[in-house]
Amino acid sequence: MAKAIPRREEDYSLWYNELVKKAGLAENSPVRGCMIIKPYGFSIWEKIQQQLDLMFKNTGHENAYFPLFIPKSYLSKEADHVEGFAKECAVVTHYRLKNDENGKGIIVDPEAKLEEELIIRPTSETVIWDTYRNWIQSYRDLPLLINQWANVVRWEMRTRLFLRTTEFLWQEGHTAHATKNEALAETKQMLDVYAEFAEKFMALPVIKGVKSDSERFAGAVDTYCIEALMQDGKALQAGTSHFLGQNFAKAFDVKFTNQEGKEELVWGTSWGVSTRLMGALIMAHSDDEGLVLPPNLAPIQVVIVPIYKGEAQLEEITLVADRIKAKLTGQGISVKFDRRDTHKPGWKFAEYELKGVPVRIAIGPKDLENSTIEVARRDTKAKQILPLLDCEEYIKSLLNEMQINIYNKAHHFRAENTHQANSYDEFKEILEKKGGFIYAHWDGTNETEDKIKEETKATIRCIPLDDKIEPGTCMVTGKPSSRRVLFAKAY
């Protein structure tokens, strides 16, 4: 049999780690906190990238590439920014190795010390705004709508595959605008792009909101986010879009001449999602048999497994399989026909369940006789025998149905695990017994937020952007609150 993974109920965290490794998604590298993204995991990331990249381009953005290194002094130019990132920076201090004269092997050459240390980018606002100073002179140069796909490094003490790694892959959009309103509109537009991507492609319902002070991006005026609920009742921030105001324009002296010939500071935004999305995708939908992938992001959407005795039967099945494969491929569906003779059908079934392939077609001798195929769907594990004729149409609509079903299931789970708390005691009880999202009143102060975090480990995930405005009183201090905010324990 293929590799089994622990059950979610037993140990959710171990289930996740083993699933990531055994499904061939990623593994730990010899370098502490860095991961190796394995081919199957990377092929899912590629689907994520392609779709997002298309959505960015459709909203007028272009890709570019900025350096991996940031001079130490740049990081310090925006006061909040350095405060937020200095504690977790990988620092390059030398540019050469040499053979040790005492035969101790290869050592850092002390003579090759950099005059100014270089930081591996934890995010690129500083180096990009330093560049924008030269790119922007007049209102005609605005808006500047740029994105980059890159690796970044934040020296994390506790890491987990995809969810929190020292090096991770991401995209970071950095835009510059002539007016505050335009920058705000861009910030919200990209939040909407992320939400649409999460819901339509990842099949992941999200709540859009704005962060409280303590969770705001270091250097932003406002951080918008999308928040999703995982199966263990913990929240996961799946994307952020920052309204930077004129903070980085001030720090890097980026001004433009407006249509009236007057000089003004430029307005900015930045927004990003990362390989963390892989963690969200895995944790939101998968089960005890392995990964469950929404068809829209599955690198293999349909796998065909032959069940046969002897070479002649295999050849007969291959004829049928190739025909199905050609027809499905012609409709833009990705199909794998696994005719390896090194593994038995049962092993293959378990393997593709582990890997979350949405649809499995099995073809055996009886199917040959009856002109049928067996179709199994990964999400519900339902199986049925279908006539071979026109099975492509059925499979195509099945994939669409599964995409919706996986979303609906996650949506239902979130509804079941979203609560309102009307007192701090109730809040703590829900947290302890049920977990999930909790809507509660808060007085808007950092002190109260800190106290709640310290006492319960729950944080404010966001102040939702919905219109459910309902005045009340803070569950901790009794002070007035204009609306409920979203709390949860979070990844």
Added chain:
Amino acid sequence: MAKAIPRREEDYSLWYNELVKKAGLAENSPVRGCMIIKPYGFSIWEKIQQQLDLMFKNTGHENAYFPLFIPKSYLSKEADHVEGFAKECAVVTHYRLKNDENGKGIIVDPEAKLEEELIIRPTSETVIWDTYRNWIQSYRDLPLLINQWANVVRWEMRTRLFLRTTEFLWQEGHTAHATKNEALAETKQMLDVYAEFAEKFMALPVIKGVKSDSERFAGAVDTYCIEALMQDGKALQAGTSHFLGQNFAKAFDVKFTNQEGKEELVWGTSWGVSTRLMGALIMAHSDDEGLVLPPNLAPIQVVIVPIYKGEAQLEEITLVADRIKAKLTGQGISVKFDRRDTHKPGWKFAEYELKGVPVRIAIGPKDLENSTIEVARRDTKAKQILPLLDCEEYIKSLLNEMQINIYNKAHHFRAENTHQANSYDEFKEILEKKGGFIYAHWDGTNETEDKIKEETKATIRCIPLDDKIEPGTCMVTGKPSSRRVLFAKAY
């Protein structure tokens, strides 16, 4: 007018640099030796990436991602490899910054020193073969055909945009095989893929060959390469494919059980091309007016410029332009209609010449009257008036013709600038007066190669893989030579 660039004749090197900057391809960053790839330059790189990625996948390769960091000790495991790369490594020694107690701003926290320094990958053989040890147990796990798109860092003392930068983008394929022959076949297959890409997409004729000892990749048994000739008569290595033998398998103890149940060392290859290809593309075809892009890699293949007086005329032209655009787009041709009113037609003409857009369509009042358009091709600068009706078919075939024409022009240039030298004096004279590729006899020793390099700055670009075997005597030592090899001064 748009920005003019120097003429090639005046100063080829300055022409190149100014072209790269003014056409919006790339610029220097504040970090020494690192470049910023600007949106237009990056969009060409994306086309290169997409096509190569497709070719890699069509030959059975999958993408993955390995860490940016390599532990210092890993680099030392293969003796030649460390010798080749240690002198140009960016070294991470610390993982935290802090506020200086003496108020000197932000400093590296001396308490956050790494136990073992990390090298920013200059190439990833070490960390990948360390991983392959765990991925490969049996012949069933082979071949392993993996590629990654990544940034790498080599601390270069003299850098030039795209051609030689401290950080650059590339792809690196790393494959593992059960037999020597299979690994050799893979090495050559990927060389062929590179050559096909260069010729069909970059319109760049290349010579395939194998490197002499001194130019071989550090850690390889043999390095295969493609070599192209630039307009200044210098050669540029456009891609390499390495047969690693069992060197990295030995260094990282990567063994497999063969079909007879016996343990064997794994055979390896690696192969890569980088953003250096951008430099080759620019230098091979461009002229004094700017970039000349082969249509197959042009992000904008056709630009439409309206020539109008007043809003009403612009609207009329827009109707025609939109129709042409829709038809061309429908045929998979990328079209930009530039109706900006902030720039005059002449400015736009110069701008798109600078940016190398293959076909320019101008539509003015006379064209409206006569149902015509003016079509200008970038490569020959020929212009003609065409009937509007069915102009799409003409433009489509024009793009194909231009792709071939640009290749032919480069091929012709190479033929004109390829010489044979039958004595060392003749060799030196050709080098001095004409430059270009020189075929000459060489005795096969490092000493002679070094002497030639020292005295003439020319190097052996490769021992060609063609079948022009013609025995002779070394032009320097008079010792026997089995065939002529390819010399040139090189980038």
